[in-house]
Amino acid sequence: MRNTYLWFMQLITGVLIAVLLGIHMVLMHLDAILGFLGVDVTKVTSWESMIERSNQGIWAGLYIALLAVVLYHALNGLRKVILELTPSARAGRVTTWVIVAFGIVTFIWCSYVPIALLSA
Amino acid sequence: MDENNPITFKVQRYDPEHDDIPHFQEFVVPSSRYMTVLDGLLYIKENLDSSLAFRTSCRMAICGSCGMLINNYPHLACHTQIEEFHSDTLTVKPLPNLPIIKDLVVDLIQLFNTHKSIKPYILRQDAEEMGSPTVEYTQEPHALDAFLQFTHCVKCGICISACPTSASDRLFLGPQALSQCYRYCADNRDGGEKERFPVVDIDHGVWHCHLAGACSEACPKGVDPALAIQLLKRRMVSRAVALGKKQQPSSTVPSPAETKPKLPCPEFTVK
Numbered sequence: 089m090r091n092t093y094l095w096f097m098q099l100i101t102g103v104l105i106a107v108l109l110g111i112h113m114v115l116m117h118l119d120a121i122l123g124f125l126g127v128d129v130t131k132v133t134s135w136e137s138m139i140e141r142s143n144q145g146i147w148a149g150l151y152i153a154l155l156a157v158v159l160y161h162a163l164n165g166l167r168k169v170i171l172e173l174t175p176s177a178r179a180g181r182v183t184t185w186v187i188v189a190f191g192i193v194t195f196i197w198c199s200y201v202p203i204a205l206l207s208a
Numbered sequence: 209m210d211e212n213n214p215i216t217f218k219v220q221r222y223d224p225e226h227d228d229i230p231h232f233q234e235f236v237v238p239s240s241r242y243m244t245v246l247d248g249l250l251y252i253k254e255n256l257d258s259s260l261a262f263r264t265s266c267r268m269a270i271c272g273s274c275g276m277l278i279n280n281y282p283h284l285a286c287h288t289q290i291e292e293f294h295s296d297t298l299t300v301k302p303l304p305n306l307p308i309i310k311d312l313v314v315d316l317i318q319l320f321n322t323h324k325s326i327k328p329y330i331l332r333q334d335a336e337e338m339g340s341p342t343v344e345y346t347q348e349p350h351a352l353d354a355f356l357q358f359t360h361c362v363k364c365g366i367c368i369s370a371c372p373t374s375a376s377d378r379l380f381l382g383p384q385a386l387s388q389c390y391r392y393c394a395d396n397r398d399g400g401e402k403e404r405f406p407v408v409d410i411d412h413g414v415w416h417c418h419l420a421g422a423c424s425e426a427c428p429k430g431v432d433p434a435l436a437i438q439l440l441k442r443r444m445v446s447r448a449v450a451l452g453k454k455q456q457p458s459s460t461v462p463s464p465a466e467t468k469p470k471l472p473c474p475e476f477t478v479k
Contacts, residue, residue, distance in 0.1 A: 089405065092448040095415045095441075171411050172377040180411055 094164060101161040108154040139205065148202035155198050163191045215239045215290055217248055219260065220301040221311050230308070232299075233257075239290050245298065246274050246285035249312075262312035269428060272364030276312050277301040282366040284428045303369035319365050322385040326407050328392060331400025332457050343460040351396040351458075358391035358436050360429045367423035367433050379412035383423035386414050387436035393443060399457035405444055414440055 114121055116133060131137050141147040167187045171180050214236045222230035235256050237248045246264055253260050262285070263273040269287040276285055279299055290298065306314035330345075332338055367383040368374045374382050389408050393401050408414040414437060423433040446452035461467075 089409055089444065089448045091409045091411065091413065091415045092405075092444045096445055096448060168416070172373070172380075172416060175377055175379045175412070 101157040261310040272362030275364040326389040345397040346458040355394040370422040370426035383433035387433035390436040390440040
């Protein structure tokens with residue numbers, strides 16, 4: 089049932105992206121909503137504000153979670169597209185391992201900054 | 209359409225022993241009201257060119273032999289009247305997404321092999337009873353309704369020829385086998401999910417369906433393979449995440465002859 093679990097995870101990550109990306113979009117771009125909530129919108133997109141948020145566990149965790157679900161959702165979707173165009177078992181295996189390796193490297197690379205800031 | 213209105217059949221010809229690529233040949237066929245495309249092809253075969261190759265058998269949309277692309281849409285030739293097209297020209301080609309053997313004859317071996325792979329028969333644990341049945345398995349009308357429409361598949365290959373995923377992925381199991389997989393899993397007499405799910409839970413299996421719905425639109429028997437595939441997906445996820453109640457295969461019941469009282473024999477009218 090490997091493919092069933094992979095598809096189910098695709099479904100779950102899709103929902104999580106909607107939630108996590110929604111929080112990110114509200115925070116970064118929807119000034120009217122933030123203004124209504126009493127947040128200083130001039131400060132939100134500044135460098136200092138970003139560093140300050142990354143120092144807080146909840147925001148760092150939120151961004152790392154968003155990174156993980158986006159990577160899974162996008163790379164699994166890409167894998168399915170490539171598998172459809174590579175009708176051979178060997179090409180399929182190579183594609184899967186290249187994409188898994190790319191996903192792990194990208195996750196480690198991109199989550200390094202918030203983790204480093206948290207531990208600083 | 210006028211009586212005996214001549215119709216031009218543009219038929220794709222291809223003999224792999226002599227031709228490099230397929231080409232078209234035109235035949236003028238006298239048509240009449242209610243004449244089917246298959247009647248036109250039989251006229252060509254009998255009167256104009258006996259070398260034209262196509263499959264046909266029952267002439268009543270039951271055997272699934274005469275699937276072909278008529279005016280760029282897959283139909284059963286015996287189930288399609290010429291006047292439906294409101295045109296004096298018909299283009300007839302073999303079904304796409306399937307290898308051509310000759311002219312309008314395509315190779316359906318892949319379809320039958322895939323169909324066989326999903327074990328299209330009732331699977332149960334009681335092998336002894338299955339081998340030499342002594343009683344009947346319970347099946348109420350609502351249980352039959354759950355899969356009845358999927359039993360109408362005639363294995364003509366039209367759903368595969370209409371499927372965009374089959375066009376791009378030659379390893380895709382195809383809507384025919386996937387819908388038949390659901391048909392047997394949904395049968396309340398069956399207990400073979402564990403044997404069938406690994407067959408369709410592969411990279412080029414049920415999760416590769418794009419849900420284009422072209423199979424359901426093209427099916428000449430009114431089967432809805434896209435619905436079957438969606439229901440199969442739901443069933444597989446339910447089993448994978450342990451949601452939903454898995455029903456045990458139906459139990460056996462004694463034959464009606466044993467349980468129902470014997471009807472009294474009517475009186476003879478002639479003594």
